[in-house]
Amino acid sequence: xxxRLRIDDVRSIVNTMGAMVIAIALAMLIPxxxxxxxREWEPALDxxxxxxxxxxxxxxxxxxxxxxxGLTRMQALLVTGLAWIAAALVSAVxxxxxxxxxxxFDAFFDAISCYTGTGMSMIQRLSHLxxxxxxxxMIMLIIGAQGIVLVALGLGTISRFSGAGLLFEAEGHRSxxxxxxxxxxxxxxxxxxxxxxxxxxxxSIICLAxxxxxxxxxxxxxxxxxxxxxxxxxxxxxxxxxxxxxxxxLDAVLMALMFSGTFSFAVxxxxxxxxxxxxxxxxxxxxxxxxxxxxLVLLAASFAQDAFLNGAGVFLSKGVFNLASAIxxxxxxxxxxxxxxxxxxxxxxFAFILGMVMGGATTSTAGGVKAIRVAIFFKSIANEVRRxxxxxxxxxxxxxxxxxxxxxxxxxxxxxxLVLLLFLVTYIVGAMAGVLHGLDPLAATLESISCTNNVGxxxxxxxxxxxxxxxxxxxxxxxxxxxxxxxxxxTMVSIGVSTARGVGDSPIGRGVRRLxxxxxxxxxxxxxxxxxxKGGPR
Amino acid sequence: MYxxxxxxxxVRENRVRERGRRxxxxxxxxxxxxxxxxxxxxxxxxxCGLMVYMVAS
Numbered sequence: 021x022x023x024r025l026r027i028d029d030v031r032s033i034v035n036t037m038g039a040m041v042i043a044i045a046l047a048m049l050i051p052x053x054x055x056x057x058x059r060e061w062e063p064a065l066d067x068x069x070x071x072x073x074x075x076x077x078x079x080x081x082x083x084x085x086x087x088x089x090g091l092t093r094m095q096a097l098l099v100t101g102l103a104w105i106a107a108a109l110v111s112a113v114x115x116x117x118x119x120x121x122x123x124x125f126d127a128f129f130d131a132i133s134c135y136t137g138t139g140m141s142m143i144q145r146l147s148h149l150x151x152x153x154x155x156x157x158m159i160m161l162i163i164g165a166q167g168i169v170l171v172a173l174g175l176g177t178i179s180r181f182s183g184a185g186l187l188f189e190a191e192g193h194r195s196x197x198x199x200x201x202x203x204x205x206x207x208x209x210x211x212x213x214x215x216x217x218x219x220x221x222x223x224s225i226i227c228l229a230x231x232x233x234x235x236x237x238x239x240x241x242x243x244x245x246x247x248x249x250x251x252x253x254x255x256x257x258x259x260x261x262x263x264x265x266x267x268x269x270l271d272a273v274l275m276a277l278m279f280s281g282t283f284s285f286a287v288x289x290x291x292x293x294x295x296x297x298x299x300x301x302x303x304x305x306x307x308x309x310x311x312x313x314x315x316l317v318l319l320a321a322s323f324a325q326d327a328f329l330n331g332a333g334v335f336l337s338k339g340v341f342n343l344a345s346a347i348x349x350x351x352x353x354x355x356x357x358x359x360x361x362x363x364x365x366x367x368x369x370f371a372f373i374l375g376m377v378m379g380g381a382t383t384s385t386a387g388g389v390k391a392i393r394v395a396i397f398f399k400s401i402a403n404e405v406r407r408x409x410x411x412x413x414x415x416x417x418x419x420x421x422x423x424x425x426x427x428x429x430x431x432x433x434x435x436x437x438l439v440l441l442l443f444l445v446t447y448i449v450g451a452m453a454g455v456l457h458g459l460d461p462l463a464a465t466l467e468s469i470s471c472t473n474n475v476g477x478x479x480x481x482x483x484x485x486x487x488x489x490x491x492x493x494x495x496x497x498x499x500x501x502x503x504x505x506x507x508x509x510x511t512m513v514s515i516g517v518s519t520a521r522g523v524g525d526s527p528i529g530r531g532v533r534r535l536x537x538x539x540x541x542x543x544x545x546x547x548x549x550x551x552x553x554k555g556g557p558r
Numbered sequence: 559m560y561x562x563x564x565x566x567x568x569v570r571e572n573r574v575r576e577r578g579r580r581x582x583x584x585x586x587x588x589x590x591x592x593x594x595x596x597x598x599x600x601x602x603x604x605x606c607g608l609m610v611y612m613v614a615s
C-alpha cells in the first residue's frame with residue numbers, strides 16, 4: 021500500500037523547507053550588495069523586493085510548527101525533491117521582475133537549469149545582463165553544485181536530524197563515509213571555494229592580459245568562468261559562450277577546472293589524510309579517464325573524416341575541448357548549434373553524445389549516471405562471465421577501490437543496474453518526446469541526454485520558442501538527473517497518491533463513488549482490505 | 559590545584575589548535591595537488607587527442 025501524506029508530515033516538510041527558503045533569501049543579499057556597488061539601481065530594487073518576499077514566505081513557513089523533531093524517511097525525500105523546486109521558484113523572482121525572459125515560466129526553467137548545473141538558458145540579452153544578475157546565476161550554480169540541502173546543512177540553517185543522512189544521499193552524495201555531515205559539507209565547500217578562487221585568479225589574468233579587458237570586467241568574467249567551470253555548470257556571461265574569448269590558454273585552464281569538478285570531492289577529502297593513492301586508485305577516477313580515452317579516439321577518427329572541421333587546431337579547440345566539456349558534464353561549447361547539426365558529421369555528434377552518457381563521479385558537481393555505477397555494471401558483467409567459466413563450487417569475492425577497499429555485493433550490482441536502467445528509460449522518453457514534437461532524432465537524443473545528465477550542450481532546440489510541454493519534460497529530466505530519481509519519484513508518487521486519496525475522501529469523491537454499482541464497490545473494498553492486511557503486522 | 563587544571567586546559571587547547579592547523583595544511587596541500595592533477599589530465603587530454611588525430615588523419 022502506498023503511504024499517504026498526513027498533516028503532521030506536511031507540517032514537518034513545510035517547516036524544513038522554510039529554512040531553505042530563508043537561506044535562498046539570504047543568498048540574494050550578495051547580488052543586492054553587488055548591484056549597489058556597481059550602481060545598478062533597478063536590479064538592486066528587484067533584488068530587494070525578491071529578498072523581502074522570499075524572507076516573508078520563508079518565515080511564514082517556519083511558523084508552521086511540526087509536532088515532532090526530525091524527519092522520517094518519506095519526509096526527508098519529499099523535502100529534497102520539493103526544496104529544489106521551491107528554490108528555483110524563489111530564485112526566478114528577480115529575473116521575472118527584471119523582465120529578462122519572455123514568460124515567468126522561462127525564468128523558472130532557467131533557475132532549474134542553473135540549480136541542476138545544466139546550463140541551458142532561455143534568457144534574453146545575455147551579453148547585456150547587469151553584473152548583479154550574472155552573479156546571481158553564478159550563486160545559483162554554486163548552491164546547486166553543492167546540493168541545496170548540503171548547503172543548508174553546512175551553513176547550519178537546518179540542523180542535524182534523523183533524516184539528514186537520507187537528504188545527503190538523495191542529492192547524490194554518499195552519507196556512509198561522512199559521519200559528521202555538517203563539517204564534511206563545510207570541507208567540500210572549502211574545496212569548491214578553493215577551485216573557484218584559483219580559477220578566478222588565473223582566468224582574470226588571462227582576460228586582462230590576453231583578451232584586453234578592463235580590470236573590473238576581467239575580474240567579473242574570470243570569476244564567472246571559474247564558477248561555471250568548477251561547478252560544471254557551463255553557464256556563460258556572453259551570448260556566444262566561451263567562443264567569445266578565442267584563447268586556447270583559457271580553454272586549457274577551463275578544462276582543468278572542469279576535470280577538478282567532475283571527480284569525487286569525497287575522494288579529495290580522503291586524499292587529504294591518506295595521500296594521492298586514494299585518487300589514482302579510485303575506480304571512479306579510472307572509469308572517467310578510461311571513458312574519456314575511448315571517446316577521444318572515436319572523436320579523433322570522426323574529425324579526421326570530416327570534410328569541414330579538419331586541421332589539428334580546429335580539432336583541439338572544437339573537438340577536444342568540447343569533448344572534455346561533455347565528459348565532465350559542464351556544457352561549455354565552442355561549436356555553434358548550426359555547426360553541430362549541419363556542418364559536423366553524425367559521427368562527431370554521436371561522439372559527443374557518447375561523451376555525455378556517463379556523467380561525473382559521486383559527490384562531485386557533475387550529474388548523470390555516475391562513473392561508479394558504470395564501473396560496477398562492467399565489473400558485474402565480468403564477474404558473471406567468470407562465474408560461468410569457473411567450477412560451480414568456486415566462490416570468488418569481487419573487490420574494487422572507492423574510498424577504501426569495497427566488496428561488490430549483489431545488492432550493489434542490482435542498485436547500479438536499476439539506476440542505469442532508469443537513466444536509459446529517461447533518455448529514450450525524452451528523445452521520443454522530442455521526435456513527437458518534430459525534432460530530428462539524433463538532435464532530440466542529444467538534447468534528452470544533455471538535460472538528464474545536466475550537461476547543457478544543445479543542438480539549438482532549447483529556446484524561448486520551445487513548446488511548453490517539451491520545456492516541462494526537460495525540466496523533469498534535469499531534476500531527475502540531479503536528484504538521481506529517488507527523491508523526485510518519491511515526491512511525485514507521494515503527492516499523486518495523497519491528492520488522489522484526498523479527492524477520493526472529499527464530498528466530490530464520495531459522490532462519484534456512489535455512482536459506482538454496489539457490487540463493484542464491495543469488490544474494491546474487499547481488495548483494498550486484503551492488500552492492507554497483507555502489508556500489516558501478523 | 560587550580561594552576562594544574564589551567565595548565566592542562568592550555569595543553570588541551572594547544573593540541574586542538576595544532577590539530578586544526580595540521581588539517582588546514584593537509585587540505586591546502588591536497589587542493590594544490592588536485593589542481594596539479596587536473597592540469598596534468600587536461601594537458602594529457604590535449605596531447606593524446608592530438609596524437610590520435612595525427613594517426614587517424
